[in-house]
Amino acid sequence: MPELPEVETTRRGVAPHVIGQQVAALHVYDRRLRWPVPRSLQKKIVGRTVDALDRRSKYLLFRFGEDTLLVHFGMTGSLRAYTHAPPRIAHDHVDIVLSSGITLRYHDPRRFGAILWVPRSVAAHPLLAALGPEPFDAACDAHYLWRATRRRRAAIKLALMDARLIVGVGNIYANEALFRAGIRPTIPAGSISQRRFQRLIDEVRATLTEAIAQGGSTLRDYVDSNGAPGYFQLTYFVYGREGLPCRVCRNAIKSVRLGGRATFYCPQCQR
Ligand SMILES: [Zn+2]
Numbered sequence: 001m002p003e004l005p006e007v008e009t010t011r012r013g014v015a016p017h018v019i020g021q022q023v024a025a026l027h028v029y030d031r032r033l034r035w036p037v038p039r040s041l042q043k044k045i046v047g048r049t050v051d052a053l054d055r056r057s058k059y060l061l062f063r064f065g066e067d068t069l070l071v072h073f074g075m076t077g078s079l080r081a082y083t084h085a086p087p088r089i090a091h092d093h094v095d096i097v098l099s100s101g102i103t104l105r106y107h108d109p110r111r112f113g114a115i116l117w118v119p120r121s122v123a124a125h126p127l128l129a130a131l132g133p134e135p136f137d138a139a140c141d142a143h144y145l146w147r148a149t150r151r152r153r154a155a156i157k158l159a160l161m162d163a164r165l166i167v168g169v170g171n172i173y174a175n176e177a178l179f180r181a182g183i184r185p186t187i188p189a190g191s192i193s194q195r196r197f198q199r200l201i202d203e204v205r206a207t208l209t210e211a212i213a214q215g216g217s218t219l220r221d222y223v224d225s226n227g228a229p230g231y232f233q234l235t236y237f238v239y240g241r242e243g244l245p246c247r248v249c250r251n252a253i254k255s256v257r258l259g260g261r262a263t264f265y266c267p268q269c270q271r
Helices: 004-018 041-045 142-148 156-160 171-181 194-216
Strands: 023-028 052-056 059-064 067-072 078-082 092-098 103-107 114-118 254-258 261-265
Touching: 004 052, 004 059, 004 078, 004 103, 004 194, 023 041, 041 067, 041 114, 142 194, 156 171, 156 194, 171 194, 171 261
Parallel strands: none
Antiparallel strands: 023 092, 052 059, 059 067, 067 114, 078 103, 092 103, 254 261
16 A cells, blocks of 8 residues: 555656646546546646645645645555556556646556545645644644643554544554654553653654655656556564564564554563
C-alpha cells in the first residue's frame, strides 16, 4: 500500500512535469475507482493550468487556481509521466495529457484509489476535513501529541496510526518509530510523558525522512520507465522480524496484533 513516503516521492517525481502545464486532454478508460471518476471532469479540467502540486496526508492535490484535482492511490494505485506514452496495459485507467505532450497515466489494479474534482476549498472536503496535522508540521510537536492523548487508553501504536491525531504514519513506520523511541507499542497513549513524545515525534520524522530520501533514488522511475518504482526497503529494526534477534540487544523480537495490524517490538529495548 502506498504510504506517505511513496506519495511524497510521486509528488516530487511528477511535479516538474506538470506545474505550469495546461491540460490538453483527459482520457478515462475505466471510471470505476473507489468512487467513479466524475463524468464532468473532462469539462472541468481541459484547458486549465496546473499551478502547484501539493500533498496532504496520502492525497496528491493538483491545484488549478482555487480548484483541486484530488488523487489517492488506494491499495495499488500509481502515477507515471511519459514523454511518449506507450500502449496502455491492463489497469491503466486514466490519462491526463498536458500541453507539453507529457502524459500522466494512472494505473490501479485493485481500483481502490480515487480521482476527484474538488471546487474551491479542498481542506473542507469530507476526505480531508477531519485529518490531523502532518508529521512535519511545526504544530505537530510533543506538546500537541501529549495534550491530545491525555484521556486515551488506546495503545500508543493505535493512536500514532489514527489520522485524526497525526496523518501519514502507516503500520511499518509506526512499528519502526516506536522501536527507535524505545516505546512499547501496547502501552496506553495517555500514560506517555511529554518527554517521551518528544523522542517519538523525532523518530517518526527521522523514519519518514529516511524513507523519502530513499525514494529520491527512484525519482527518475516516474518518467519514461517501464518498471514500477519499488517500495522503499529500509533496513527495519522490528517490522517483519518476529523471532529474529534485536539489532541492538540480540533478544528475540516479539509480535502481537493491535487493531488487526501486525505489531513488532523488542521486549528489552521497548518499555
Ligand atoms: Zn532490543
